[in-house]
Amino acid sequence: MYNRGQEWFKGYLILEVTGKQLERLINLSTAAGITVWNIHRFGNDYGKMNILLEDFFRLRPLLKKTDCRVHIKERVGFPFLGQKIKRRFAFLLGVFLFVISMLILSNIVWQVDIVGNDKVEKDEILELAEEIGIKKGVLKYTLPPIEQAQRFFSRELEQASWVGVEIRGTRVVIRVVEKVVPEKEKPLNPRHLVAAKRAVIHNIFVERGQQKVQVNQVVNKGDILISGIVGNENNYRIVPAKGKVMGEVWYETEIRVPLKQNPVSYTGKKHENFYLLIGSYALKIKGYDEIPFTDYKTNEEKTYLKWRDYRIPLGWKKEVMREKRGDFRKLTLEEALELGKKMARQDVLRRVEDGRIKEEKVLHHQVDSDKVYIKMHFAVIEDIAVEQTIIDQSPFEEENNNKHDQ
């Protein structure tokens, strides 16, 4: 057929036609290539038809030929839009303002997000961003070019190894990748490393300072292991001693192991009771059937209704009874000793910080009715060095004095 959209775009007229020879007018105009459509005719000499605006002037001579008269009833389409616009000015103004405000609002930065900062303060980055013109409420056009902003951040933020700036709609995302800086070692005070407890030196590793003891040497608590004073009496330097001294320390521990072991385990069978709580009164609702086992552990869970911070004296209680496995295990002496050793080892290792067991020995064990007493000896290799700050400014003299005292 024909395309109404195209006709609307070109513009057309709705004509009222008066005249007796409308049929001839139609024939002539179609023959002349004039598009007419929606032709109505009422009675003998009155009709209506649509015609393209561009064809209207070509219709004129035909009208004369056929003795017809036309009257433009309505103008439709794009070329006549201007007239309509005048009538609907306020509406169009609204549309225009809407579009404009939409454009403006969508070009404003509404949010500045900072991602990935861990150590650097958010405010610090925001301040920097503001300096370069990235802040809430500015127009996107006024933002600096992204590369420039990134260079600026990389220069100003020393803790960052890379800074990315990204504009996502009305949001500016500043992505910070922080440098991983190795933790600075604390400056150490001048110090000695001394023995924390009586031990036999197992091995010694000196990083800084002067070694004072040898492997297999027995040291007492407080003996200097690595001295912070390097050099001889005339020419010395005080340094923070550093190193690792492992010593063999002896421990004795006593353990008692019950021969009757009763590890709690459940069979998986359970019985549930359900109560309604009114105040402190419990009304049993569910669970009247007989409990199918005798040895059990009961768990109960009370829930009271709450309204804001007030507790309402209404609630429910759930009781779960689980059947326990009833077999008591009686340990043999060997088993008990084995278990005791394990417990003793754990006990010893709890007492030392960084150590391992070198030797262990059962010194003594005694069975007493249903318990076994075990006494054990352990040789543990552990770090025995503790630091001792050097206070005195002339340590050699003091050392000498001490020697005299002893």
Place this chain on the structure above:
Amino acid sequence: MKNWSRQIKRAITDALDLPQDVTMEMPRITMIGHVQLYIENHRGVIQFHDRELRLLLTNGQLLVQGENLVIQTIWPEEVLVAGKIHTVKYIDD
């Protein structure tokens, strides 16, 4: 002479099984219910008002009767009529 050429045309049309509207300049009429009528190969409007449309054909006339008839579109050889169509009548000369 004209009669003779028409006879040849018809013979060819029959022999080749061609549609007659192509060769014989006969109207092709498509009707959608009683609301729309599409006529190809007409030769002009003779008479038109809201109750009647009379079209000229190569041989004879086509009379369309109904109510609220409207010529929706018209081209030199085609016409689309809408309205409530009662009758389509073929009138031989």
